[in-house]
Amino acid sequence: MNIPERIAALRQKMKECEFDAYIIPSSDPHQNEYLPAPYKTREFMSGFTGSAGTLLVTADKAGLWTDGRYFLQAEYQLKGSGITLFKMEEPGIPTLNAFLKSEFKAGAKIGMDGKVVSLQNYEAMQKELEGMELVTGRDLVGDVWKDRPEPVLSEAFILGNEYAGKSASQKIAEVRAGLAEKGADATLIGSCEDVCYLFNIRGNDIPCNPVLISYALIDKTRAVLFINEKQINGQVRSFLEKEGVTVAPYEAAFSEAEKLKGTVYIDSARTNVYVRSKIKARIVQGLNISSVMKASKNETELRNFDIAMEKDGAAMVKILKWIEDNVSAYAAGTANNPGISEYDVSTKLLEFRAEGKDFIEASFETISAYGPNAAIVHYAPAEQGSALLEPKGFLLLDSGGHYINGTTDITRTVPLGPLTAQEKESYTLVLQSHIRLALAQFKAGAAGLSLDTIARLPLWERGMDYNHGTGHGVGYLLPVHEGPQSISKRPINEALKLGMVTSNEPGYYAAGKYGIRIENLIVTVPAEKTRSGEFYRFKTITLCPIDTGPLVPGILSQKEIDWLNAYHEEVRTRLSPYLDEEHRLFLEEKTKKL
Structure with missing residues (x-):
């Protein structure tokens, strides 16, 4: 049909x-x-x-x-x-x-x-x-839908404490303490990423999302994982039992919900109407306690994130050189070079990522968009019919990976040849917006709306804007989009807390012409304490050159240029050990001081 x-x-x-x-x-x-x-x-x-x-x-x-x-x-x-x-x-x-x-x-x-x-x-x-x-x-x-697909039932695997930084039993104890503070006796959790976070397990039931389709019930004495039991092997079951977790069939979540007494705490944004209808006990609503916990990464998680960024940055250097080499060869009319497409770039990048140790899968479908296609914010190229890259204009490349060390999300806008004056100015302003947020210092308790304004100002001053958020939270080997924080126009009153990993991705899109976005991940860290209170700032953790070729002189301030030079020095220092001589020379060229 x-x-x-x-x-x-x-x-x-x-x-x-x-x-x-x-x-x-x-x-x-x-x-x-x-x-x-x-x-x-x-x-x-x-x-x-x-x-x-x-x-x-x-x-x-x-x-x-x-x-x-x-x-x-x-x-x-x-x-x-x-x-x-x-x-x-x-x-x-x-x-x-x-x-x-x-x-x-x-x-x-x-x-x-x-x-x-x-x-x-x-x-x-x-x-x-x-x-x-x-x-x-x-x-x-x-x-x-007569030929509706069957669900994927992947095998669960354990995320060890050397990566999680905290045991499942510790996390369960924290949830119980949170329930006591809220005057609740139990919580039924429907968010798959929260369940996986709490019990230090992962799976692959959804492409690019290392989660298991499951529910969790935690009360004063029980911690129960409701899942198709075919997904839990003996090793995982033994691990969970040692952490105080009981495994039960997925469908049992609904009958257990009916038996709950006292006060039950649920997240109304992550609980469906059917589940709610099963709960007869008194209900209190709020954000999942585990969602608040997992948003602020612990020291072990942050150390691992740094390792993931190095592996991912090396793959990005390789794809940037590969693109440049192939587009240059095509432009020069080199024999046996039919050119490369948007789709070719996405598949080659996946190959480079797979070369990195402990790579698991892409964290989302790669956005590889050339010319006018880049104005479609979430464009993904098809294998057949995707655009060939020409030696002019921009390629927008937004991609990421899941490693055992964490999750990455990065966007680079790659110049392929001559650019128009409008393209150059737009690129420079987007980079300026990116750097403004990267440099921001803000008072503890500030939410994303005020920070979003900081990022957009360089574009607003030229009558320009973009129709997406500036930043989203990022999970640790969990979905690449994670709450509760958001840097956007939406009035989400959730403060940026220490340890939160968030994206910094302003952009600009000229329909039918081009699209530009520059994205790094940033973590909230302490800045200073003054008479006015405690202040935070961002530390950029993504490692990859930002092309300086399209920059229009006179737009970036000296402070912004200093940030870019310092960033490129760190990129060069930390990625060079992962690269062969050819790619190190390419990296040195792309990170030259302005």
């Missing part, structure tokens, strides 16, 4: 259920950002492959709501589908709930699959759509 046929089949199911509308979020029972194949329901029904978005279908209309990262991609992928794109947070664009209120009156029946809708979103709908009936018991997409 094509997309219009799938929508038509869904409408027939809606008619049978007497639903006026049906909501399909980008979600699974654990509210993972990147979804297991069986839960890519919104993608199946719409054809839009971005990681964020919600599809709404009524008897005669269909709309997709997504954010600024995906506007261009969604416009392209929704062509001919009959689905209207609603650009979230753009002037005059209604939210999904506002659209429903404009379309329907009290008594309308709105259907959804409660197993993939978070309690937080459901409660917001209840409030905004008062008088409408929200029906959460039907998975209509499952009725339409």
